[in-house]
Amino acid sequence: MAKNIIIGQSGGPTAVINSSLAGVYKAARSLGADTVYGMKYGIEGLLKEELLELNVLLDDRMSIELLKRTPSSYLGSCRFKLPDPETDSTPFVKLFTLFDKYDICAVFYIGGNDSMDTIAKLSRYGAKVGSSVRFIGVPKTIDNDLCLTDHTPGYGSAAKYIATILKEVIRDSSVYNIRSVTVAEIMGRHAGWLAGAACLAGGEDCDGPDLILLPEVPFDPEKFLAKVDELQRTKPNVIIAASEGVKTADGTYLCDLVSGAGQLDAFGHKAILSGTSRYLSELIHEKLGCKSRAIEFSTLQRCASHLASRTDVNEAYAVG
The missing domain is CATH 3.40.50.460 (Phosphofructokinase domain)
Structure with a gap:
């Protein structure tokens, strides 16, 4: 894996959402990601360019193991709804400018139904403008109501x-x-x-x-x-x-x-x-x-x- 990735958490927290964060971070680093960024308070924080360098915060095995067992959302969360990109592209233009600025090749968003809505809109806009950034939704919800899942983490x-x-x-x-x-x-x-x-x-x-x-x-x-x-x-x-x-x-x-x-x-x-x-x-x-x-x-x-x-x-x- 080349370049950098960014991870966000959104919606209600769970007892294990940070375990997914630890998993994404560990896999990204093992595959060669240079810098792993975290969105502070989800997509809302990203729009304000509030980022954390997880390479610094999670620089040893013990930090990752502790994160796996820490409840709530380590990066912070939000309930921010992106507009439909066909209706209002303003926030998307800003987000994709930030992806270019920080050399982002993949965006991971951990959350439930509304978070999957966010990642789907980003992916749709990215395809429209020919972006090479990949968008991945990581399932999470205690409600257990995400489509196409047997059961959900949390x-x-x-x-x-x-x-x-x-x-x-x-x-x-x-x-x-x-x-x-x-x-x-x-x-x-x-x-x-x-x-x-x-x-x-x-x-x-x-x-x-x-x-x-x-x-x-x-x-x-x-x-x-x-x-x-x-x-x-x-x-x-x-x-x-x-x-x-x-x-x-x-x-x-x-x-x-x-x-x-x-x-x-x-x-x-x-x-x-x-x-x-x-x-x-x-x-x-x-x-x-x-x-x-x-x-x-x-x-x-x-x-x-x-x-x-x-x-x-x-x-x-x-x-x-």
Whole structure:
């Protein structure tokens, strides 16, 4: 490999996204890349010409090994949406000028669906102007919803965290012999893979959650309350795993029924999904009259390196 390469990270972090960064860096250096640059805060930082020289920061084996096991995004991230190059080529002209300036032959972008959108637009523009720069998307998302993948780096560690913590929550909820419902809110805007992973809490030593709510299935409050009431007739402590992205039949997020519609990010997604478990907990308490508690796993499920899956770490590195 000749010349230099540049790597960026984008979107939500995971427990293993840095393992992919380490993999790309190690492979690039072993193939003869002169300088490996890092985008500081993704494509948004690159547009401001904020670069890091990874040759200096990752100059020994121990640094790479530590990076593989460090959660979150070492380079920083962003949620910046490039326009369609056919509509507005201004940022592309600047980016390709920077690629020439720093003698870049390949761009690696580690991220999920929106990051793949970014790398696809760069590749499309590069082909249009006859650039020799190569653009490679490195898959990452705890949501496990990237097309053409069996599973995505980041999902395994998040699933392990959810199953482990939910098993402990189930133990805690069984302490008192009183009617109670615990609702655990799990990430997943449109895809129910993470909420589905809650079933892994079940086994010989634990029943697992009693009810799992997925974003793919419209929420019906009457059916939901009837099911919870039915469950409580056979056991005092009911455990519910609910995706943050659960919606009613008309497309309204349950969290919006608590906190309002809220702001959207650059890609048109609701910036913060929070409140689903609170809505469900309050609904249960109001309609069924039993004790109910809401728990949000929140960012812990994507940054818990102490519960990272070894297979996930190794796969993320190999993908890089």
